[in-house]
Amino acid sequence: xxxxxxxxxxxxxxxxxxxxxxxxxxxxxxxxxxxxxxxxxxxxxxxxxxxxxxxxxxxxxxxxxxxxxxxxxxxxxxxxxxxxxxxxxxxxxxxxxxxxxxxxxxxxxxxxxxxxxxxxxxxxxxxxxxxxxxxxxxxxxxxxxxxxxxxxxxxxxxxxxxxxxxxxxxxxxxxxxxxxxxxxxxxxxxxxxxxxxxxxxxxxxxxxxxxxxxxxxxxxxxxxxxxxxxxxxxxxxxxxxxxxxxxxxxxxxxxxxxxxxxxxxxxxxxxxxxxxxxxxxxxxxxxxxxxxxxxxxxxxxxxxxxxxxxxxxxxxxxxxxxxxxxxxxxxxxxxxxxxxxxxxxxxxxxxxxxxxxxxxxxxxxxxxxxxxxxxxxxxxxxxxxxxxxxxxxxxxxxxxxxxxxxxxxxxxxxxxxxxxxxxxxxxxxxxxxxxxxxxxxxxxxxxxxxxxxxxxxxxxxxxxxxxxxxxxxxxxxxxxxxxxxxxxxxxxxxxxxxxxxxxxxxxxxxxxxxxxxxxxxxxxxxxxxxxxxxxxxxxxxxxxxxxxxxxxxxxxxxxxxxxxxxxxxxxxxxxxxxxxxxxxxxxxxxxx
Numbered sequence: 001x002x003x004x005x006x007x008x009x010x011x012x013x014x015x016x017x018x019x020x021x022x023x024x025x026x027x028x029x030x031x032x033x034x035x036x037x038x039x040x041x042x043x044x045x046x047x048x049x050x051x052x053x054x055x056x057x058x059x060x061x062x063x064x065x066x067x068x069x070x071x072x073x074x075x076x077x078x079x080x081x082x083x084x085x086x087x088x089x090x091x092x093x094x095x096x097x098x099x100x101x102x103x104x105x106x107x108x109x110x111x112x113x114x115x116x117x118x119x120x121x122x123x124x125x126x127x128x129x130x131x132x133x134x135x136x137x138x139x140x141x142x143x144x145x146x147x148x149x150x151x152x153x154x155x156x157x158x159x160x161x162x163x164x165x166x167x168x169x170x171x172x173x174x175x176x177x178x179x180x181x182x183x184x185x186x187x188x189x190x191x192x193x194x195x196x197x198x199x200x201x202x203x204x205x206x207x208x209x210x211x212x213x214x215x216x217x218x219x220x221x222x223x224x225x226x227x228x229x230x231x232x233x234x235x236x237x238x239x240x241x242x243x244x245x246x247x248x249x250x251x252x253x254x255x256x257x258x259x260x261x262x263x264x265x266x267x268x269x270x271x272x273x274x275x276x277x278x279x280x281x282x283x284x285x286x287x288x289x290x291x292x293x294x295x296x297x298x299x300x301x302x303x304x305x306x307x308x309x310x311x312x313x314x315x316x317x318x319x320x321x322x323x324x325x326x327x328x329x330x331x332x333x334x335x336x337x338x339x340x341x342x343x344x345x346x347x348x349x350x351x352x353x354x355x356x357x358x359x360x361x362x363x364x365x366x367x368x369x370x371x372x373x374x375x376x377x378x379x380x381x382x383x384x385x386x387x388x389x390x391x392x393x394x395x396x397x398x399x400x401x402x403x404x405x406x407x408x409x410x411x412x413x414x415x416x417x418x419x420x421x422x423x424x425x426x427x428x429x430x431x432x433x434x435x436x437x438x439x440x441x442x443x444x445x446x447x448x449x450x451x452x453x454x455x456x457x458x459x460x461x462x463x464x465x466x467x468x469x470x471x472x473x474x475x476x477x478x479x480x481x482x483x484x485x486x487x488x489x490x491x492x493x494x495x496x497x498x499x500x501x502x503x504x505x506x507x508x509x510x511x512x513x514x515x516x517x518x519x520x521x522x523x524x525x526x527x528x529x530x531x532x533x534x535x536x537x538x539x540x541x542x543x544x545x546x547x548x549x550x551x552x553x554x555x556x557x558x559x560x561x562x563x564x565x566x567x568x569x570x571x572x573x574x575x576x577x578x579x580x581x582x583x584x585x586x587x588x589x590x591x592x
Contacts, residue, residue, distance in 0.1 A: 017177050020048055024181055029188030032195045034062060038083035041159065041185040047087035049177070050161040052141065055083040056111075057149075057157035057189070059102065064197030069115055069155050076105040076112045079157060088164050111158050114146040118155050120175045121146040140165040145175060147182040151190035159185070202265040203228060209269050211242055218248035218514040219327025221444040223418035225426060227391075228437055236437035237264035237318065238389045239272050243279045246555055246566050248327055248448065248514050251279045254339065254387040254441055255320035258364070267316050270299060271365070275320070282557035285322045285335035286374040289362065292320065293337065296366035317366040321359070321387055328512065330381070330447040335374040338364035340390055340404075345411050347382030353408035354386065383445040384421070386411055391436030392425075418442050454511035460500060460523075468496045468509050472519070475511050483572045484517060487550050494543040495521040495565050502527060505562065516552065517569045524562035 028040045038055040045053050056079035058067040069077050081097045097103050105112040114121040123144040144162040148155050159182050163169060170178075207226070215222055224240060237257025245251055253275055257268045274295045278288045296316045319339040325332045334342065336359045343354040360373040379385065386407075393403030410428035411421065422442060454475040458464035469489045476485045492509065498521075499507045505524030512518040529544055547554045551567035 013173070016048075017173070020044065020177065021180060021184075023048070024184050028185050029191070032192045034189055034192045034196065035082050037185060037188045037192055039085075041181065042083050042085035045161060045181060046085040049174075049181070050145075051088045051164045051167055052086050052162040053084070053160065054081060054097075055149075055157065055159045055185075056080065056097075056103075057082050058155075061156045061189070061193050064193055064200050067154055067156055075107040075109070076115050078102050078104055082157075105158075110144075111146045111160065114148045115155055115158055118148045118150050120148070120179050122170060122175060143169040145170055145178045147175075147178045149182050149186035149189065151183070151186035154190070156186055156189055156193070205265045205269060209239060209272055211240070215242035216515070217242055217244060217250040217325075217443075218512075219330075219445065219447045220250055220325060221418055221446055223422045223442045225422050225440040226438065227426070236260050236391070237268040238391065238437040238439040239268050240387065240439045240441045241272060241275065242441070243276055245279065245324065246282060246518070246557060246568075247520060247564070248512050248516075248518055250325050250327075251285075252323045252325065252385070252387055252441060252443060253279075253320065254389060254439055255318055256339070256389045256437075256439075258317040258319075267299070267318070271296060271316075271318055271320075275322070279322075279324075282555075284374060285324055285333050286372040288322055289320065289335050289337045289365070289372040293365045293368055293372075297368050317364050319364050323385070323387070325379070325443070325445070327447040327514075328453055329378075330445065331376055331378050332385070332445075333374055333376045334359045335362070335372050336360060337362045337372060338367075340388065340393070343386040343388075343408065343411060344377075344379075345384040345386075347380055349412070351412050353405075354384075354411040356404070356408075379445045381446055384411065385443045385445065386425075387441040387443075389437065389439040391438040392440060395436070418444055448512065448514060452513040454509075456509045458496070458507040458509060460503075460505060460507060462500065464500070464507055465493055465496050468492050468507075471509060472511065476517075479513055481513075481517065481571070484569055487569065488517070488519060491547050491550060491567050492519060492521070494547055495519070495567070498529060498543055498565070499523040499525070502529070503562070516571060518566060519569075520564050520566040522559065522562065522564045526558075526562060528556050528558075528563060529565055 024041070024044045027044055029037055030040065031037065034057065038057070041055060042053045058069060059078050059080055060067045062080060062082070067077075080102045081099050084099050105115070110121040110123045123146065141162045141164050144160055147159050147161065149157045149159055159178075161170070161178050210226055211224070215224070222242060224242075226238070226240070228236075237255075237259060239253075239255050239257075241251075241253040243251040243253065253272075255268070255271065255275070257264045257271065259267070271292065274292055275288065278291050283291065296318060299316045318337075320337045321334070321339040321342060322336070323332055323334045323342065334357065338361060341359050341361075342357045344357055345352075345354045357377065359375055362372045363370045388407070390400070393407050394400045395403075398406075406428060407425065410425040413421070413424065416424070422440060425440060425442075426438075454471070456468075456471050458467060469492055472488050472492045473485050476482060476488060496507060496509065503523030503525030508520075508522035510520040510522070512520070544554075547567050552570050554565070554567040556563055556565045
């Protein structure tokens with residue numbers, strides 16, 4: 001690295017050099033923080049090796065990217081001053097470059113030459129007198145070493161060592177020693193750069209998988225917060241989600257993957273995707289967790305190779321709390337996989353602390369061997385529900401019980417707007433000590449009003465089809481949605497007819513009005529409907545095809561006593577209008 005030959009020195013000089021290198025090996029690179037590593041280098045060098053020193057790093061290095069040192073005829077590429085140390089004067093940097101600022105070195109300067117050639121460039125008297133720091137504040141610098149910081153054949157930045165009047169000028173062997181100090185620090189800084197890049201990518205991945213902003217849900221007022229760990233440099237696997245389900249129901253999910261780093265973030269993404277998929281299948285919460293447990297174990301077995309003595313399957317252990325809220329019945333079903341219990345603040349609680357909901361704890365996902373249980377709780381309007389991860393209530397500075405008690409107290413004043421409650425919770429708990437990520441999901445229950453629900457029972461007989469059409473049209477007229485009447489009548493007729501032909505028992509028709517219009521037809525049959533493509537010569541078999549063409553979405557789900565088939569239509573005000581029913585009908589029957 002250095003173009004200065006090393007000559008045999010006095011025994012005392014050799015011992016001092018070895019002691020300095022030993023101190024560098026012990027004190028530099030104890031963290032994966034770029035700026036801290038640069039400061040550690042200067043702590044070793046000043047005043048044991050020089051009187052003044054500074055470290056400049058390329059902007060790309062600080063961002064975790066590959067450095068691009070080429071600056072062309074303008075001199076060096078932009079660098080940022082990340083560290084400075086002085087043993088003379090008042091300790092201030094006499095250079096013209098403030099700490100934290102970005103600057104360039106001129107093309108003809110020794111620092112620019114050192115960066116271009118990756119070799120040490122000494123600047124001694126009388127050239128040192130022309131350095132900016134030579135005369136500022138009365139500090140007379142008589143020699144400087146401009147030393148590039150090179151790691152893995154990449155120049156990451158520059159360290160400058162300077163000696164002032166009263167100190168011995170740098171000699172030839174000092175250049176080699178300076179190069180060795182810079183090289184050791186450069187390797188640590190490059191490791192920190194690579195780690196920062198992995199951390200930033202994992203954080204971007206993690207945040208991209210979280211719901212954007214505050215999600216909306218029927219019958220729920222929702223607010224949420226996510227904070228990365230304040231002390232840890234690695235991202236965790238915390239996540240939360242709000243999933244819209246058929247019938248204006250909502251699934252609320254909070255989970256925490258065990259482990260940290262990019263693998264934890266990737267595992268979180270895989271498990272979150274699996275949760276959304278299983279939730280949209282309309283399984284019971286306990287069934288969702290049971291299937292998710294199998295998914296987690298399967299993912300772990302797929303990656304159960306050992307690398308460097310580490311079992312990669314460990315990142316697929318996770319805790320998860322899963323809840324489904326029905327705004328019509330105002331009941332919420334909870335299931336838990338080793339996660340902290342939800343908290344409830346009942347309406348008119350008069351400032352009483354939140355209640356810990358007694359949900360069967362279950363085992364973490366990926367462990368296997370144990371069934372999951374679920375409970376159903378009725379939530380009156382105004383109830384506040386809180387789901388959270390352990391980073392909010394537990395740290396090395398705070399036991400779990402104390403953290404839970406602090407959270408219960410912070411949730412007590414639940415009459416405020418939810419955004420204010422979120423801020424109060426984060427301010428009232430020991431989040432400033434948080435070493436782990438924090439996910440907080442608050443939901444205030446405001447179920448659908450009775451005026452937004454139409455619910456009728458129909459006997460299993462042919463005349464119920466006409467009756468269903470009449471009821472649907474009358475209800476839409478009451479809601480002033482006459483523009484949806486024709487399409488709704490047609491689709492209701494198809495679903496009720498299918499329930500008569502292929503279902504069993506009494507038929508239930510239900511219309512739900514919120515941000516969309518949802519129609520549900522219930523019967524006691526267990527056979528799920530399946531859309532098929534009818535041939536041109538077939539006289540039937542196009543009912544569900546019409547439902548798919550005319551609605552924004554449709555599907556079916558199991559119920560304790562049979563099944564429910566539903567479809568959804570967007571509201572006409574400010575929303576895309578459904579396709580014209582006549583055109584869709586002609587498309588479905590091309591032979592007409």
